[in-house]
Amino acid sequence: MQVRRLAAWTALPLAATLGLAACGGGGDSGESDPNATVSVQIAEPQHLIPTNTNDSSGNQVLSALFTPLVDYDAQNKPYEVAAESVSSTDNTLWTIKLKDGYTFHNGEKVTSDSYINAWNYGAYAPNGQGNSYFFEKIAGYEDLQAKDPDGEGPQKAPEPKAKTLTGLKKVDDLTFTVTLAKPYSEFKTVLGYTAWYPLPAAAFSAPGVIKDGFEDAPIGNGPFKIKGSWQHDAKVEVERYDAYVGEKPKIGGAEFRIYQQLTAAYADVLSDNLDVDVTVPTENLSTAATDLGDRFQQSPASSFQFVAFPTFQDDFSKPEVRKAVSMAIDRDEITKSIFKDSQISARSFVSPVVAGYRDDSCGEACEFDPTKAKAAYEAAGGPKQIKITYNGDGGHKDWVDATCNQLKTNLGVDCVGAAEPKFSDLLTKVEDKQPVGLIRMGWLMDYPSMENYLGPLYTTNGSSNYYGYSNPEFDRLVQEGTVASSADEAVKKYQQAEDILAKDMPVIPLRFGQNVFAHSTKVKNVEVDLFQVVDMTKIEVVS
Amino acid sequence: MFRYIVRRLLQMVLAFFGTTLIVYALMFAGQGDPIQALAGERPVSEAQRAYLTEKFNLDHTGIGGFFYRYFDYIGNLLRGDLGDSLTGRKISDMLAQAWPVTMKLAVIGLLVAIVVGVTSGVIAGLRRGGIFDNATLALTLLVLGVPTIVLAPLAQYFLGVKLPLFPPTAGSDPSLYALLLPGIVLGSLSLATALRLTRTSVAENLRSDYVRTAKAKGMTTRRIVSVHVLRNSLIPVITFLGVELGNLMSGAIITEGVFNIPGVGFNLFRGIRTEDGPLVVGLVSVLVVVFLVSNLVVDILYAVLDPRIRYE
Numbered sequence: 034m035q036v037r038r039l040a041a042w043t044a045l046p047l048a049a050t051l052g053l054a055a056c057g058g059g060g061d062s063g064e065s066d067p068n069a070t071v072s073v074q075i076a077e078p079q080h081l082i083p084t085n086t087n088d089s090s091g092n093q094v095l096s097a098l099f100t101p102l103v104d105y106d107a108q109n110k111p112y113e114v115a116a117e118s119v120s121s122t123d124n125t126l127w128t129i130k131l132k133d134g135y136t137f138h139n140g141e142k143v144t145s146d147s148y149i150n151a152w153n154y155g156a157y158a159p160n161g162q163g164n165s166y167f168f169e170k171i172a173g174y175e176d177l178q179a180k181d182p183d184g185e186g187p188q189k190a191p192e193p194k195a196k197t198l199t200g201l202k203k204v205d206d207l208t209f210t211v212t213l214a215k216p217y218s219e220f221k222t223v224l225g226y227t228a229w230y231p232l233p234a235a236a237f238s239a240p241g242v243i244k245d246g247f248e249d250a251p252i253g254n255g256p257f258k259i260k261g262s263w264q265h266d267a268k269v270e271v272e273r274y275d276a277y278v279g280e281k282p283k284i285g286g287a288e289f290r291i292y293q294q295l296t297a298a299y300a301d302v303l304s305d306n307l308d309v310d311v312t313v314p315t316e317n318l319s320t321a322a323t324d325l326g327d328r329f330q331q332s333p334a335s336s337f338q339f340v341a342f343p344t345f346q347d348d349f350s351k352p353e354v355r356k357a358v359s360m361a362i363d364r365d366e367i368t369k370s371i372f373k374d375s376q377i378s379a380r381s382f383v384s385p386v387v388a389g390y391r392d393d394s395c396g397e398a399c400e401f402d403p404t405k406a407k408a409a410y411e412a413a414g415g416p417k418q419i420k421i422t423y424n425g426d427g428g429h430k431d432w433v434d435a436t437c438n439q440l441k442t443n444l445g446v447d448c449v450g451a452a453e454p455k456f457s458d459l460l461t462k463v464e465d466k467q468p469v470g471l472i473r474m475g476w477l478m479d480y481p482s483m484e485n486y487l488g489p490l491y492t493t494n495g496s497s498n499y500y501g502y503s504n505p506e507f508d509r510l511v512q513e514g515t516v517a518s519s520a521d522e523a524v525k526k527y528q529q530a531e532d533i534l535a536k537d538m539p540v541i542p543l544r545f546g547q548n549v550f551a552h553s554t555k556v557k558n559v560e561v562d563l564f565q566v567v568d569m570t571k572i573e574v575v576s
Numbered sequence: 577m578f579r580y581i582v583r584r585l586l587q588m589v590l591a592f593f594g595t596t597l598i599v600y601a602l603m604f605a606g607q608g609d610p611i612q613a614l615a616g617e618r619p620v621s622e623a624q625r626a627y628l629t630e631k632f633n634l635d636h637t638g639i640g641g642f643f644y645r646y647f648d649y650i651g652n653l654l655r656g657d658l659g660d661s662l663t664g665r666k667i668s669d670m671l672a673q674a675w676p677v678t679m680k681l682a683v684i685g686l687l688v689a690i691v692v693g694v695t696s697g698v699i700a701g702l703r704r705g706g707i708f709d710n711a712t713l714a715l716t717l718l719v720l721g722v723p724t725i726v727l728a729p730l731a732q733y734f735l736g737v738k739l740p741l742f743p744p745t746a747g748s749d750p751s752l753y754a755l756l757l758p759g760i761v762l763g764s765l766s767l768a769t770a771l772r773l774t775r776t777s778v779a780e781n782l783r784s785d786y787v788r789t790a791k792a793k794g795m796t797t798r799r800i801v802s803v804h805v806l807r808n809s810l811i812p813v814i815t816f817l818g819v820e821l822g823n824l825m826s827g828a829i830i831t832e833g834v835f836n837i838p839g840v841g842f843n844l845f846r847g848i849r850t851e852d853g854p855l856v857v858g859l860v861s862v863l864v865v866v867f868l869v870s871n872l873v874v875d876i877l878y879a880v881l882d883p884r885i886r887y888e
Contacts, residue, residue, distance in 0.1 A: 079614075079663055086619060144582030161627025163615070178623060248695025265665060265673065290747070293846075297731065300744040303737050414864040424617075426849065453851070457612030475617060489619070496619040 069285030069574055071308040071556050073567055074298040077266055077291050081251050083230035084155025084162040087479075092227050093311075094263075094289050097271050098138075098253035099230040102129065102148075103195045103221060109386055109481040109563070111222045114279065115143070115231075115254065117207075119224060124216035124518065124558040129224075133206040134278040137233040138258035145209035147231035147254075152239055153177075153197045153227060164228035167479070170220070172212045173199030182515065196241055201250055216516040218523045223480045230254075243303050256282045256570055266291055283558075283573045302551045309559055309567050310551045315428060318373040321551065329551050331375065335478040335563045336546030337384050337486065338376070340421060340436075340471045341500040343463065344539055349471075353413035355538040356398040358471075359436065360406035361443035362436055364399070368544055371432045375549045379542035382534045383486040384478065389524035395535050395542055405445035410444050418447045420470025421571050425452035429473055436543075444517050463499050472500060474540070481563065483527040491534060502539035579714040580887040581872070588868045596857050597646065599814075603853040604642045610634065610851035614662050632662065649854055653808045660848075661855045670843060671858055672859035677750070678832070678839030682824040684759030686817060689766040694813060697774025698806065704779050716768035724827070728761050728834040734763040762828060766820045773816055784808075811881055815884075818874030822867035 078091035086095055095309035103111040103119060113119065115128040135143040137223050154160055156168035158178045168174055177197040200212040213220065223229070238244040250262040256279060264270075272286035292298040292309065295314035301307035303324060313321050313329065321329045342349040342358075349355060364378035380399040383390055393399065419440055423429040430452065437448035451470070453459040463467050476497065478485045489495045492511055493503040507530050514526035534540075548561040557575055560568040611620055611628050629635050636644045658667040687715050700709040719727075736744030737756055742757040781787065782805060791801050829841035839858055847855035878885045 088616075158623035159627060161624045161631075163618075163621065163624050165623050166621050179626065264748065265670070266842070291838070292745075292836050293838065293842045294833045297732075297745045297834060300737050301836075304740055304744050324601060427617075455608065455613055456617045457609040460612055461608055483861065496621075524822055 050224065070287055071284055071572055071574060072288045072290050073309045073569075074292050074302075074311050075269075076288045076293070078263075078269075080163070081248050081263060081269075082162070083227050083232070084151065084160075084164045084167075086227050087163050089311075089477075090291075092564055093566045094269050095227055095251070095253070096566050097255060097257040097287060097289075098251055098259060098435075099227075099255040100135070101226075102224045102229060103223055105481055105563075109388060111225055116224075119221045121220070124218045124220070124516070125213050126138070127211040127213070127220055128204075129209055129211065132278075133207060135254050136276055136278075137235070137254050138274055139233060139235050140276075141233045141235060141252075142206075143231055143233075143254045144206045145203045146206075147233060148229075149197075149201045149203060149209060150234075150237065150240075151230065151232035152201060154232070154237075154243065155197055155234045155277045157196060157241065158193055160223075164226075167223065167226065167228040168198065170213050170215070170217050170223075171198050171200040172214045173197075174214065184495050202372060206308075216518075218515065218517050218520055219480075219482050219484060222482050226480050256280070256285065260286065266293075280570050282570045284569075287569060299551070300391055302553055305553045305555065308553045308556045311548070311561060311565060311567060313549045313551050315372070315375070318324050318549065321549070325476050325551050328554070329549075330559070331560075332550070332561050333386050333547045333563060334546040334548045334561075334565060335384050335386050335481070337379065337542070338546065339379070339474050339476075339540045339542050341474050341502075341540040342471060343466075343469060344503075345466060345501045346468065348416040351413050351415075352537050353409060354415040355541070357406045357410035357413060357415060357444070358419070358440065359395075359398045359538060359541040360400060360402050360409070362439055362541065362543070363401045364543060365401070365434050366439075367417065367432050371435055372544070376544040376546050377407070379545045382491070382540070382542055383483045383527075385547050386484070387478070387481050387483050389483045389527055391528065391531075394528070394531050395538075398535060398538055407444055410446075413555075415444070415446070419444075420447075420449055420451050420468075421471040421473065422451045422453060422459055422462070422471065423473035424454070424456040426455055433473060458492075462501060471541075474499075478563070483524065483531070484515055487527055487530055488515075491530075491539060500539065502537070504533060504537060507512045507537075563564040577887050581741045581876075584875075588865075588872075590842045590869060592861065592864055593650075596650075596861050597755050599857050599860045600649065600853060601642065603848075603851070603856055604645070604797050607851050607853070610853075612777065612849045613849070628662070630756035631660075645662055645853075649857070658858050659854045662850055662852045667855055667858045671862060674838065674840045674843045674859070675862060677748075678825050678828055678836055679842065680750075680752075681755055681759055681762060681828055681831070681837060681839060682821060684755055684820055685763030685766065688760050689770045689820070690817065693767040693770030694810075697771040697813075698778050698801070698809075700771065700775040701778025701782070701809075702801065704775075709775070712771060716771055719764050719768040722830060724761065724765065727764065728758070728831050731757060731761050732834055747836060748838050750837065755837075758831050758837060761835075762824055762831045765827075766817070766824065769820075770816060773813050774809060777812055778805055781805045781809050807881055812877060814874055814877055814881070817868045818877075819867070821870045822863060825866060826863055831851050 066488045075090035075093050078094055079088050079093055080086045080092060083095055083099065086092060100115045102116040104114045106112050114133055115132060117132045119129050120125060121127040131143065137143060152168055155162045156165055156174055156177050158165065173195060179191055179193045192297050206208060231254060235252055236243055236247050250259050256274060256277045258274040260270040268291055273282055295312055298307055298310045299317050302310035325436055334560065344350060344356050347429045366374050368374060368378050381390060381394040407433040421433050421437055423433050430450065433450040437450050440446055441447040459472065463472060476486065476490060488511055489497045491498060492503055492508050509527050510530035514523040517523035517526055548565055550561050552559045555575055556572055558571045558573045560571050562568060614807055633645050633648060642672055649659065660822050661670060672712050696712055701710050703709055732744055743754045746754040746758055787800060790804055825840060828839055829845050832839045832841040843858050844856060847859065879887065
């Protein structure tokens with residue numbers, strides 16, 4: 034009995050520590066002035082270093098902490114914010130003058146060096162920054178890259194030749210020049226993207242080395258400074274930076290609350306627990322308007338959904354076949370029944386949000402005409418079986434199946450939707466040139482320009498041209514556009530290039546995205562921009 | 577007794593390494609392209625790929641690569657370094673953040689199961705065939721039939737949004753009150769099973785010889801039930817609840833997602849999605865330890881409940 038007692042006394046504390054080690058730590062939110070702060074839904078950002086941030090949640094946080102050189106107006110044309118002027122006479126040598134008075138949140142003055150150091154860090158390949166490619170147009174970029182020694186999976190890569198871009202030159206504290214490798218008329222537009230934010234000297238522990246832990250509490254030049262640090266998987270809190278010289282925000286601070294599931298955020302915004310829900314989940318779209326009234330809103334977004342043909346496959350090598358497939362799809366039916374009009378049918382190869390967009394540039398090939406489609410398909414000898422491969426983790430099953438059903442009915446072919454677990458699995462198959470059939474794709478722009486759609490998606494070496502489309506004439510026109518002397522000139526070239534796409538149909542444009550967002554009864558003037566980012570200077574708290 | 581515990585602890589070390597090896601192997605086998613998985617649908621630049629490949633030894637492929645990476649991982653583990661996740665965060669930090677909140681949630685679930693489940697089970701067992709018994713049987717059947725993936729959003733919608741009794745989501749640093757609803761949802765399945773186990777066990781023990789003897793000796797019903805019947809009836813229930821603690825924690829994936837609790841379930845889900853081997857192994861290892869320890873505790877508690885059980 035003695036021994037058993039002892040056993041009980043050893044067992045119980047064990048059980049108790051298991052349970053109690055977890056307890057402790059209370060639920061005190063500790064907000065000093067709840068009326069002046071707003072909460073905004075984000076997902077866990079991947080990074081908070083500007084040159085490494087390209088997810089919309091990271092962009093949302095950084096847009097509060099940083100002020101860009103240029104921003105975009107209602108027509109999506111760039112205008113200066115932190116820059117006094119961005120000018121060039123030959124589109125190669127760009128002079129950037131900074132506005133005086135901007136300071137970082139630690140009091141440091143924003144100078145030319147803040148930009149040059151940040152960009153050099155971003156471009157230097159061994160730093161592994163996700164936005165590195167943004168700097169590739171600047172002279173000297175090649176020397177910051179390491180060449181793969183055997184061209185077959187990276188062995189230990191050699192040190193790049195240089196550590197800094199030759200194209201960046203400091204003139205004085207508020208002026209610097211950027212020399213591009215080739216003329217590029219829309220360089221000013223590009224500067225609005227996250228990758229081009231400056232970094233303070235305090236960010237670096239040594240030249241070209243970012244201090245450990247800087248990412249958890251980034252110091253920016255924007256309207257808000259970080260409060261505490263990034264609480265992973267929980268929230269990022271920011272408060273107004275009083276020495277900010279730009280347009281002052283109308284709130285005292287914000288809490289970017291990290292959600293794992295869209296439905297949880299939606300439940301919170303329904304009960305006023307969350308102020309801005311940036312993405313209303315698809316399953317709630319049908320009831321959102323009744324649930325929320327005018328607190329449920331839509332605004333244009335840059336996303337573009339399409340399916341691509343693996344043009345290297347014999348089955349889809351003929352443009353006639355590709356056109357016929359496109360004509361057999363009733364886009365309006367799908368946007369209406371499946372997306373509840375939260376997306377718009379696409380009949381062009383670039384998004385309506387960029388300058389130079391034309392309605393229906395795809396022409397006849399994107400018009401729904403089942404009879405013509407079937408005749409053309411049979412005449413061109415299209416394959417009897419079509420497969421649409423998509424990633425199963427993105428909620429694409431419904432519309433892929435609907436599209437397949439349309440193809441079955443309208444072309445008389447056998448069509449199946451094939452799900453791959455993840456997008457990366459899909460890409461692996463495409464790269465191995467396996468017969469995946471049509472591939473589902475999507476695109477979000479980095480900066481508002483036709484080039485940001487045409488270049489990565491359709492040029493021969495485009496970064497997202499996974500389907501092997503290649504047309505030298507098209508490449509030439511896009512190239513001519515980028516080096517054109519003016520933006521208007523460039524647009525003309527881009528439009529000519531787009532006309533070639535309408536003839537070749539390497540992809541079938543399906544839908545343009547919209548932001549569908551909701552807000553609580555406590556806030557007004559909620560605007561979500563093309564990058565799915567809430568404008569934190571416009572939002573106001575209803576008193 | 578002491579030797580028994582030492583032997584069990586040694587077995588736990590073996591089991592621990594065995595499970596990490598298996599989980600690591602499974603993650604490795606299912607691995608496609610973790611760098612692309614991390615980037616989602618965005619193209620990965622060559623520089624970034626080279627950087628991550630080198631950092632995580634991803635160029636070591638095949639069987640040799642598996643052992644290279646596994647021993648690299650174990651080596652670091654023995655030095656007390658869990659390594660970095662693919663997103664660059666320290667896995668030890670992620671574990672330290674994820675475990676407490678999940679533990680709290682699981683303990684609430686378990687307490688709900690014990691308090692409500694065992695109490696109702698005893699009542700139902702004592703009044704077998706009565707209204708209470710039949711009602712609880714029907715109710716638990718319903719709960720057992722409805723999966724958490726349905727139950728959690730329904731509870732959130734009706735008790736959080738429509739009838740705002742509870743906050744709809746708990747968040748990262750939740751109060752006990754905010755964790756109550758997710759805890760109840762999580763514990764409801766074990767509650768139902770615990771109730772049914774207790775009921776059957778109590779009903780059976782009521783007819784046993786020693787209860788009859790006790791009755792014959794003129795003991796009060798209260799004493800018979802609380803000392804004789806309950807003590808013996810709890811053995812299967814304790815076994816179930818001990819194992820259930822581990823299940824509750826690993827089963828929190830859905831509940832944590834619905835109620836926005838950044839615990840183990842969510843991290844596990846994300847780790848699997850982004851093919852983050854070390855993160856998954858780290859989370860699972862702690863889960864294994866919880867299972868092992870709770871099983872040990874259960875085994876030791878047997879002896880307390882039933883004097884006939886002895887350990888060598």
